Amino acid sequence: MSQIQEVEASINELKHLFSPAAMTGETMVLNLGPQHPSTHGVLRLMLELDGEEVVTCVPDIGFLHTGIEKNMEYKSYLKALVMTDRMDYLNNMGNNLTYCLAVEKLCDISVPERATTLRIICAELQRIASHLIWLGTSGIDLNASSMLMYCVRERERILDLFELISGQRMMTSYIRPGGVWRDVQKEFISGVEDFLAYFPDKVADYERLLTNNPIFIGRTMDIAVIEPEKALEYGMSGSSLRGSGVNYDVRRAMPYCGYETYDFEVPVETGGDVYARYQVRIAEFYESMKIIRQAVDRLKKQNGPVTSEDRKFSPPPRSELHTSMESLIHHFKLWTEGFSAPDAEVYAATESPRGELGCYLVGDGGPKPRRVHFRTPSFLNLQALPYLSEGYLVADLIAAIGSIDIVLGDIDR
Amino acid sequence: MGLEQKAGDLGVVTARLEDVVNWGRTSAMWPMLFGLACCAIEMIATQSSNYDASRFGMELMRPSPRQSDLMIVAGRVTRKMAPVVRRLYDQMPEPKWVIAMGDCASCSGVFNNYALVQGVDEIVPVDVYIAGCPPRPEALLNGFMTLHEKVKKEKLATWS
Ligand code: SF4
Numbered sequence: 009m010s011q012i013q014e015v016e017a018s019i020n021e022l023k024h025l026f027s028p029a030a031m032t033g034e035t036m037v038l039n040l041g042p043q044h045p046s047t048h049g050v051l052r053l054m055l056e057l058d059g060e061e062v063v064t065c066v067p068d069i070g071f072l073h074t075g076i077e078k079n080m081e082y083k084s085y086l087k088a089l090v091m092t093d094r095m096d097y098l099n100n101m102g103n104n105l106t107y108c109l110a111v112e113k114l115c116d117i118s119v120p121e122r123a124t125t126l127r128i129i130c131a132e133l134q135r136i137a138s139h140l141i142w143l144g145t146s147g148i149d150l151n152a153s154s155m156l157m158y159c160v161r162e163r164e165r166i167l168d169l170f171e172l173i174s175g176q177r178m179m180t181s182y183i184r185p186g187g188v189w190r191d192v193q194k195e196f197i198s199g200v201e202d203f204l205a206y207f208p209d210k211v212a213d214y215e216r217l218l219t220n221n222p223i224f225i226g227r228t229m230d231i232a233v234i235e236p237e238k239a240l241e242y243g244m245s246g247s248s249l250r251g252s253g254v255n256y257d258v259r260r261a262m263p264y265c266g267y268e269t270y271d272f273e274v275p276v277e278t279g280g281d282v283y284a285r286y287q288v289r290i291a292e293f294y295e296s297m298k299i300i301r302q303a304v305d306r307l308k309k310q311n312g313p314v315t316s317e318d319r320k321f322s323p324p325p326r327s328e329l330h331t332s333m334e335s336l337i338h339h340f341k342l343w344t345e346g347f348s349a350p351d352a353e354v355y356a357a358t359e360s361p362r363g364e365l366g367c368y369l370v371g372d373g374g375p376k377p378r379r380v381h382f383r384t385p386s387f388l389n390l391q392a393l394p395y396l397s398e399g400y401l402v403a404d405l406i407a408a409i410g411s412i413d414i415v416l417g418d419i420d421r
Numbered sequence: 422m423g424l425e426q427k428a429g430d431l432g433v434v435t436a437r438l439e440d441v442v443n444w445g446r447t448s449a450m451w452p453m454l455f456g457l458a459c460c461a462i463e464m465i466a467t468q469s470s471n472y473d474a475s476r477f478g479m480e481l482m483r484p485s486p487r488q489s490d491l492m493i494v495a496g497r498v499t500r501k502m503a504p505v506v507r508r509l510y511d512q513m514p515e516p517k518w519v520i521a522m523g524d525c526a527s528c529s530g531v532f533n534n535y536a537l538v539q540g541v542d543e544i545v546p547v548d549v550y551i552a553g554c555p556p557r558p559e560a561l562l563n564g565f566m567t568l569h570e571k572v573k574k575e576k577l578a579t580w581s
Binding site: 071 | 458462470471509532535537554
C-alpha cells in the first residue's frame, strides 16, 4: 500500500513535465540512464515517446555533483588547482589553464614567454585528445565500434607526452599560477614532432571510415538540427555552435596566451546537424596541429624561465633552498599559508574542446578564494538537448547526445 | 591442438570441482559497462587497443547488470548516485564481485565533502581496491589479476 502511495506521489511530482497524453497512456514515459552506455556518463533523461518518436526530453543532472567549487573555497590558490583537473576530465590542461589565467589576472602575475608557448602546446594537445575520445565514443553510439580502438591508440601517445612532462597521464596539474610546473625535456619536443608527423595520416583514416560512409551519413545528416539563432539563445558555444554557422571562438574573440599571434582558421559549418558538428571537430584536428607546429617552432627559439620570477607567487627552485634563507622563507610561506589575493573579482575564459570555459574568481584579501565559479560549456550545451531531440527518433537522440560532446564532470562539477 | 596432443587418448581428466568452476569463473568474467567519472576514461583505455583487457577474458562489457559478473566502480559515487549503484549491484546475479577503482571509489580521494559517499564500501561490499587518481590501466589489470587470484581460492562452502 505504502509503495503504491509512493509511486503516486512521484507521478504527481513529475506530471507537469510531460503532456497530458502521458497520463492516459497514449504516449509512454521512458527512463534513460543514469547507467546507460550512450549517455556519456551519468546523465539521466526522462523521455516521453509516441511510438519511437521523442515528444519530450527532460534531462536530469547532478549525479556527479562533487562540490568542487565549494571545496576550492577551503584551499589556498595553489592547492585549489588540483581540483580543476577533476572537473572536466577530458580537458585537464585546459581547466588548469583557465583557473591559472583567472588567478594571474586577479593577482597581476606576469607569465614568461616560454611558459605561454608551453601552455598553448599542452592545451592544443589536450584538445586533440578530447576530440579523439569524442570521436571514439560517439562512433560507438552509431555502431562504428572500431573508431574507439583507433582513437584510443592515438590518444595514448598524447597521454605519454603528458606523463613525460608532468608524471601523470590525466590529472596533470602541470600548468600552475605563474607559469608551468617545470621545463620540458628535449624528448618532449621531439615527441610532439613525431606525433605531428604521425597524426595527419590517422585523421585521414578516420575520414575514410566515416565522412563518406553512407550509413554514417544516414544516421547524422539532417538529424538534430539547430538554427544559429536558437543555438545562441540556448547559450551554446564551441564546436557545437560553430556547426550551426556562428563563427565564435574564444581564441579569436577574447584572445589569451597570445593566440592572436598564431595563424589558424576557425572551422565553421552551416548545416547545424550532427554531421556538421562532426565536420567541425575533424577540421579542428588539423587546426590544432597547425597551432602546435607553430608553437614548437617558437619554443625551440625561446630560452629562459618557465615560471614567474616573482617569489611572492611562484615557489623557488629546490636547488636554492639550501643556500638562500630568502628562498627557504618563500618556500615555507607558499606551501603553508599560500599567497594572498586582493579583494576583487575577475573572469577569465578559454576555448575548451567543448566551448567557452570561464572561471569567475573572487578574492577576499586572504590566501583563499571567496568564491570560485566555473561557466562550463557542457552545462549550457546540454540545455539545447530537448530542442535537438524532440520530433526525432530515439536512435537520433543518441546521435544528438554524442554530437554536443558533453562531459558529465563538466556539467555537475 | 594442444590439449588433444597432451591428453593423448586418455579420455578422462580428473580435477577438483572447485578448481574447474573457479577456473571457469575467472576466465570469462564480464564487467558491467558502467562508468562514473574520470576513472571511467582510464577504464575505457584499459578495454581498448593498447592495454586490451580481452587477454583476461574481460573484453565483453555488458550494459545490463543482469548479464554481468563484475562491477567496476570507476569514479566518484555521489549521494545522488548511491541508490542507483546499490540497485545495480542488487540486480546482478550471483556470484558477483566488485572492484573499487581509484581513490574516489575507495575512500572519496581528494574530495572530503558533503556531496560524496566516502568510499563505495559504505553501500556495496568491495573485493579489490585500486589506488591511484586515476589508476593507470596497468593498475586496473593488476586489480583484475588480484581478483582472479581471490576467486581461484574460493571454496565450495563459500560459493553462493
Ligand atoms: S580517483 Fe581521481 S580520477 Fe578517479 S574519479 Fe576520483 S578524481 Fe577522478
